Amino acid sequence: MRTARVSVVGLAAGALILTGCSSGGGGDAGGVSKDDAAKQQIKYEFGDAKDSTGPAEPVKGAKKGGVLTVYQRDSFAHLDPAQIYVSDEGSMSTLIHRRLTSYKRDSAGKYTVVGDLATDSGTPSKDQRTWKYTLKDGVKWEDGSPITSKDIRHTFERQFAPFISEGPVFIQQWMAGASGTGYRKLLPDGPYKGDHLSDKVLETPNDKTIVFHFKDPQPDLPYALGMAGYAAVQKKGDTKEKYDKKPVASGPYKIESFKSGKSMKLVRNTEWDAKTDPVRHQYPDSHNIQFGVSFEASTKRLVSDSAENQTAVSYSNQVDASSMQSVRSDPKVKDRSLSGYQPYVGKISFNMDRLKNKKVREAIAYALPAQSLMQAFGGSGGGELAGNYLSPTVAGHTESDPYGKVENPQGDVKKAKRILKEAGKTGMKLTFAYQNSPEWSDFSIAAKDNLTKAGFDVQLKDIVTDTYYDQIGKIKNNYDMYHSSWGADWPSASTVIPPTLDGRQVQDGASNYSHYNNPKMNKEMDRISKIKDADEAAKEWGKLSDEILKKDLPDVPLMYYKQIQLHGSKVGGAVMNNVISGIDPTQLYVKK
Amino acid sequence: MLRFLVRRSLGAMVILLIISAVTFFLFYAVPRDPAMLACGKNCTPDALEVIRKNMGIDEPIPMQYWHFMIGIFAGRTFAQGACPAPCFGYSFANSDPVWDTILDRFPTTVSLTVGGAIVFLVIGLGAGMIAAWKRGTFADKLFSTGSLVLSSMQIYFVGPLVMALLVFNLGLLDQPSYVPLSEDPAGWFMGLLIPWMVIQIIFTANYTRLSRSSMIEQLAEDHVRTARAKGMSGKFVFFRYAWRGSLIPIVTIFGVDLGSLLGGAMITEWTFSLPGLGKLAVDSVANTDLPMVMGVMLFSATFIILFNVIVDAAYAFIDPRVRLA
Amino acid sequence: MTSPSQAAIAGAETPGPDGAGLNSEPVDGDKAATDQLGRSPGQLMWMRFKRDRTGVISAFVVLIMFAIAALAPVISWLYGKDPWTRYGQIRPGLLNDNAYPVKPNGGMDSEFWFGLEPGLGRDVLTQLVYGMRTSLSLAVVITILSVVLAIVIGVAGGYLGGKPDYFLGRLTDLMMSFPNQLFFVAFTPVIGALLVSPQDEMPTWLRACVLIFVMWLLGWMTLARLLRGQVLTLREREFIEAAKVAGTPPWRIIRKELLPNLVTPILVQSTYMLPNFVTGVAGLSFLGVGMQGSTPDWGRMFATGAEVYQSDITYMIFPGVAMVIFIVAFNLLGDSVRDAFDPKSGR
Numbered sequence A: 001m002r003t004a005r006v007s008v009v010g011l012a013a014g015a016l017i018l019t020g021c022s023s024g025g026g027g028d029a030g031g032v033s034k035d036d037a038a039k040q041q042i043k044y045e046f047g048d049a050k051d052s053t054g055p056a057e058p059v060k061g062a063k064k065g066g067v068l069t070v071y072q073r074d075s076f077a078h079l080d081p082a083q084i085y086v087s088d089e090g091s092m093s094t095l096i097h098r099r100l101t102s103y104k105r106d107s108a109g110k111y112t113v114v115g116d117l118a119t120d121s122g123t124p125s126k127d128q129r130t131w132k133y134t135l136k137d138g139v140k141w142e143d144g145s146p147i148t149s150k151d152i153r154h155t156f157e158r159q160f161a162p163f164i165s166e167g168p169v170f171i172q173q174w175m176a177g178a179s180g181t182g183y184r185k186l187l188p189d190g191p192y193k194g195d196h197l198s199d200k201v202l203e204t205p206n207d208k209t210i211v212f213h214f215k216d217p218q219p220d221l222p223y224a225l226g227m228a229g230y231a232a233v234q235k236k237g238d239t240k241e242k243y244d245k246k247p248v249a250s251g252p253y254k255i256e257s258f259k260s261g262k263s264m265k266l267v268r269n270t271e272w273d274a275k276t277d278p279v280r281h282q283y284p285d286s287h288n289i290q291f292g293v294s295f296e297a298s299t300k301r302l303v304s305d306s307a308e309n310q311t312a313v314s315y316s317n318q319v320d321a322s323s324m325q326s327v328r329s330d331p332k333v334k335d336r337s338l339s340g341y342q343p344y345v346g347k348i349s350f351n352m353d354r355l356k357n358k359k360v361r362e363a364i365a366y367a368l369p370a371q372s373l374m375q376a377f378g379g380s381g382g383g384e385l386a387g388n389y390l391s392p393t394v395a396g397h398t399e400s401d402p403y404g405k406v407e408n409p410q411g412d413v414k415k416a417k418r419i420l421k422e423a424g425k426t427g428m429k430l431t432f433a434y435q436n437s438p439e440w441s442d443f444s445i446a447a448k449d450n451l452t453k454a455g456f457d458v459q460l461k462d463i464v465t466d467t468y469y470d471q472i473g474k475i476k477n478n479y480d481m482y483h484s485s486w487g488a489d490w491p492s493a494s495t496v497i498p499p500t501l502d503g504r505q506v507q508d509g510a511s512n513y514s515h516y517n518n519p520k521m522n523k524e525m526d527r528i529s530k531i532k533d534a535d536e537a538a539k540e541w542g543k544l545s546d547e548i549l550k551k552d553l554p555d556v557p558l559m560y561y562k563q564i565q566l567h568g569s570k571v572g573g574a575v576m577n578n579v580i581s582g583i584d585p586t587q588l589y590v591k592k
Numbered sequence B: 001m002l003r004f005l006v007r008r009s010l011g012a013m014v015i016l017l018i019i020s021a022v023t024f025f026l027f028y029a030v031p032r033d034p035a036m037l038a039c040g041k042n043c044t045p046d047a048l049e050v051i052r053k054n055m056g057i058d059e060p061i062p063m064q065y066w067h068f069m070i071g072i073f074a075g076r077t078f079a080q081g082a083c084p085a086p087c088f089g090y091s092f093a094n095s096d097p098v099w100d101t102i103l104d105r106f107p108t109t110v111s112l113t114v115g116g117a118i119v120f121l122v123i124g125l126g127a128g129m130i131a132a133w134k135r136g137t138f139a140d141k142l143f144s145t146g147s148l149v150l151s152s153m154q155i156y157f158v159g160p161l162v163m164a165l166l167v168f169n170l171g172l173l174d175q176p177s178y179v180p181l182s183e184d185p186a187g188w189f190m191g192l193l194i195p196w197m198v199i200q201i202i203f204t205a206n207y208t209r210l211s212r213s214s215m216i217e218q219l220a221e222d223h224v225r226t227a228r229a230k231g232m233s234g235k236f237v238f239f240r241y242a243w244r245g246s247l248i249p250i251v252t253i254f255g256v257d258l259g260s261l262l263g264g265a266m267i268t269e270w271t272f273s274l275p276g277l278g279k280l281a282v283d284s285v286a287n288t289d290l291p292m293v294m295g296v297m298l299f300s301a302t303f304i305i306l307f308n309v310i311v312d313a314a315y316a317f318i319d320p321r322v323r324l325a
Numbered sequence C: 001m002t003s004p005s006q007a008a009i010a011g012a013e014t015p016g017p018d019g020a021g022l023n024s025e026p027v028d029g030d031k032a033a034t035d036q037l038g039r040s041p042g043q044l045m046w047m048r049f050k051r052d053r054t055g056v057i058s059a060f061v062v063l064i065m066f067a068i069a070a071l072a073p074v075i076s077w078l079y080g081k082d083p084w085t086r087y088g089q090i091r092p093g094l095l096n097d098n099a100y101p102v103k104p105n106g107g108m109d110s111e112f113w114f115g116l117e118p119g120l121g122r123d124v125l126t127q128l129v130y131g132m133r134t135s136l137s138l139a140v141v142i143t144i145l146s147v148v149l150a151i152v153i154g155v156a157g158g159y160l161g162g163k164p165d166y167f168l169g170r171l172t173d174l175m176m177s178f179p180n181q182l183f184f185v186a187f188t189p190v191i192g193a194l195l196v197s198p199q200d201e202m203p204t205w206l207r208a209c210v211l212i213f214v215m216w217l218l219g220w221m222t223l224a225r226l227l228r229g230q231v232l233t234l235r236e237r238e239f240i241e242a243a244k245v246a247g248t249p250p251w252r253i254i255r256k257e258l259l260p261n262l263v264t265p266i267l268v269q270s271t272y273m274l275p276n277f278v279t280g281v282a283g284l285s286f287l288g289v290g291m292q293g294s295t296p297d298w299g300r301m302f303a304t305g306a307e308v309y310q311s312d313i314t315y316m317i318f319p320g321v322a323m324v325i326f327i328v329a330f331n332l333l334g335d336s337v338r339d340a341f342d343p344k345s346g347r
Helices: A036-040 A087-096 A149-160 A170-176 A180-186 A221-225 A240-244 A295-304 A321-328 A358-367 A370-376 A413-422 A438-454 A465-473 A497-501 A519-529 A534-551 B002-028 B034-039 B045-055 B061-074 B098-133 B138-151 B155-169 B185-219 B222-229 B234-262 B266-271 B277-286 B290-318 C004-013 C032-036 C041-051 C053-070 C072-079 C124-160 C162-177 C180-195 C204-217 C221-235 C238-245 C250-286 C298-308 C314-341
Strands: A044-046 A067-071 A101-105 A111-115 A130-134 A209-213 A253-259 A263-268 A286-290 A337-350 A383-385 A429-435 A457-463 A481-487 A555-566 B076-078 B081-083
Touching: A067 A295, A087 A253, A087 A263, A101 A221, A149 A170, A149 A180, A149 A209, A170 A180, A170 A221, A253 A286, A295 A321, A295 A555, A295 B155, A321 A555, A337 A358, A358 A413, A358 A438, A370 A383, A370 A438, A370 A555, A413 A438, A429 A438, A429 A465, A438 A457, A457 A465, A465 A481, A481 A497, A481 A555, A497 A519, A497 A534, A519 A534, B002 B061, B002 B290, B002 C162, B002 C180, B034 B045, B061 B076, B098 B138, B098 B185, B098 B234, B098 B266, B098 B277, B098 B290, B138 B185, B138 C314, B155 B185, B155 B266, B155 C250, B155 C298, B155 C314, B185 B234, B185 B266, B222 B234, B234 B290, B266 B277, B266 C180, B266 C250, B277 B290, B277 C180, B290 C162, B290 C180, C041 C053, C041 C314, C053 C072, C053 C124, C053 C314, C072 C124, C124 C162, C124 C204, C124 C221, C124 C250, C124 C298, C124 C314, C162 C221, C180 C204, C180 C250, C204 C250, C221 C250, C238 C250, C250 C298, C250 C314, C298 C314
Parallel strands: A044 A111, A067 A286, A429 A457, A429 A481
Antiparallel strands: A101 A111, A130 A209, A253 A263, A263 A286, A337 A481, A337 A555, A383 A555, B076 B081
């Protein structure tokens, strides 16, 4: 349930400031080895009590102290955990909020889901309908009061309150056994008007114990609890809407000041106890976050590595598309760069209510130039050609390529033209909606070029960045095709295939953008969701997604997103964390 | 003087009122629902209702405008809390109070503008006067031609060029950034040096041309010639008489420039990504953040009008012949 | 965008109705004076202008620029490239893995004289030529509309006087108080959204119309003010009084007596306004609210240039230098035109 958060500042091509050679263009592209794909294709395991015991494995050479400067493009719109969904807020939230479970990355790059506030990743009943968690001793809020099961109950109950609208909804839906926004009926006002969740749903028999009861087996609960959106909220300190600006911290840092759109300062939370935390560190004295620094600007600053930028980093700003050249061709800069996949798959979704003829969809699929999309995102540093719906970061990924999008990245216009002619639709009008950002504008130009040559009458419709997903999310949109990006919430295809392809999920604002509805496939999804063995489920998901792609073609996959991030030369401990799809802020330290 | 001020302020109020109404109603004509945007992806009709109410957009548009205007003078209460006058409401995009945000960004714009203005005034007037003094010489030609070429440059062209040269080729300076003067004076100065230089390059030229031509005009005026004929020294006449007279057109232009720069130097702030009013405005427009756009629009317009009044008042001080009416 | 002062300076330097352009009385008293006897003001102006070498050269440059823009399709045909084909993407070996030109200096070579656009790999020369065509056409239309509106409002205010003058004056004040950059950025998308349903593509011509409309709305005030002032003085002059006494209808007075005397300031102001509109339109494109998509546009080349300059500064040089040359030439031309009308005003 995660869409790529794209530039809010799509209005302009952005501010500048970068390094490179003034001779302009030219020369070697600088390679990024292909093997980081393999490294990233990791398995996530559920950890036991031992894995969940603090303190976290120390970072080699790390020292306490120092101030970290952090450049972020977008201000954090939400600080209330229940409203946090986008990845940049998620990164920051690992510093200030703790959850029941968390993802631990060891020095070898292996990921384990461990207990964070809880003593382990959870004890399921045999049928996986009931999950039990016990809170650790010594976990405290920033005011020194202990975190109890009452706070956790409150955390989940307030997820149902009407003003909570941005966070994840998996657990609420599981609790209510409802799809869509139907879960809200379970507790319409949240906990604020005296109603509470019954013990049949959420049980808190004592201060330490939390028991979840679901209607269906939920093998993925430990993953879901590790999402930033399910971090704990203090019952006593809950100020409802205002909590979004001033939450109570439980992590190693607390908020000293927050000026939306401008800056934020995080300082050490002295009540946080390293011994209770298997994941986080507290090395720098403070994180000074600056907002409104565009990708171009942060890249430029970090490339320059001048005095103040040596201790600078960004949680989620990437190297912008047009700076890939200068970053990748300079070995000194390359040393300070981290490259990796993002969880998103860039697709073109067909509006199946309008494009009912599969031949037409096929013609479009063959004609689209995937290469142009990659180049718009900065070449191979920004993305990789995609053959199917499952990204390399998701278990079950294969190299299948039914429409030759990897093999023939420029698109096969001749073939498309032939198919369209066979369908008797040459000259048909085709409305392609795209987000008004530099990357997608570039791609739309290339796509229109190819589609026109294949015999379509292409109408391009640019949509303002901030409303893009609202517009294409309407069922009665009048577009024939539009791009959409989707990323897994945790590395299982169960957070990719059902949300984007389950026909029962088609509604306004839902993420099944192609309105694809095939009862046979829906049934298949239900079957696979209940498979308890993760490896088997992964294989089945892979098979199903390829079948949908080949048989029905609701979307054309074009690109797996990648990114490059930079850090200053005096910043240590920078590692790419797949879960937050960026640099892990809890591992950073300042070199002396 | 008092009558002048009262009359001009009343006029200014009417103009601001019209600007606010035009902005408000035009913006609401756009088929975009800010509540829909704020409601997010787990939106339900109930939640939407609540948000509409919180934003104050559940009423008919004229009522909303009325409440908005009342809020500016008397303050009003929102779900986010009481909002004391002058209340421009809360941002639709991030729920921050608009007025606080504007006050927060204003110092950046002021630093950028005033710093740049000092540089371009000093250099521009100096060069113009030298050119007028040495009229027809090589220096004059150099300044005149140079200023003509420079004034034809655009910030979006010169900005990247200057940064390419100074920041990443020579490595002399850091990327422009804003640090409050009170926190770190040196950082403030260094951070704004490049933007100042670029503004200066473009504006100095105008002032050089202007001050040269009005200086030459003044030197030809009767009272200046008379003074010269009475045997006063050339330098004395130049500085005492001609200079003073040549200031009038410069003050006019400067007032216009400063007013509009203070209202947000959009392209400059955007080019250097400085968090001032101009950048705030561009961002708010992109986010359909009506309260913020309204706030910046009125704030900027106020400055433009204010400086027009100041310019008119300043005439009287510089040129005693001008009477305020 | 240009500083407001440029427009204002232009206004301040425009000759008044008493300027030599109106009375054919020789000013300098030199030999030229004898030649000037018995010629119309227009002929005199033309004679003076022809003698001004800078003016003639800059007029020549300006004409060439307009010719290039007008003949863009011919140039494209002769040169064998067009601004829409993505050469770099279609032909392997032109762009590298990061979508930048493989050859140094932005991919300049004997085939692509000005290099290739990073990313889409289009030809820079034809982009620039067609882009100039777009921007210059917009600017010319805006200038003409603004001048017409300024004449209407300025002359009406000045000639009618009284209440109409008061209200037109306040309208001018009001429009001048709008923060113009902010106004353009805020309202260009708004007006677009008003006219086109959110589902349809906005046609290029409509987008051009919106841009023209917005710039026009705030582009006429300086000239209108100037003209009003001049009409006010002219109104008191004998020949107008005489026409009035003779019972000439107002419309005829305006057409036959007033307008010919306003040609000078209008012409001089227009030469200052046009380059301002060119940079204004380019500024809008730079901020992302100008022409979109595959329509080549001068201003958008700066936006792209600002994105890629750290790796490919060559791309920005061509549109940048072209713009500087254009504006310098146009400003010099403006000065020369002013001097030709009014030899008194020293340069």
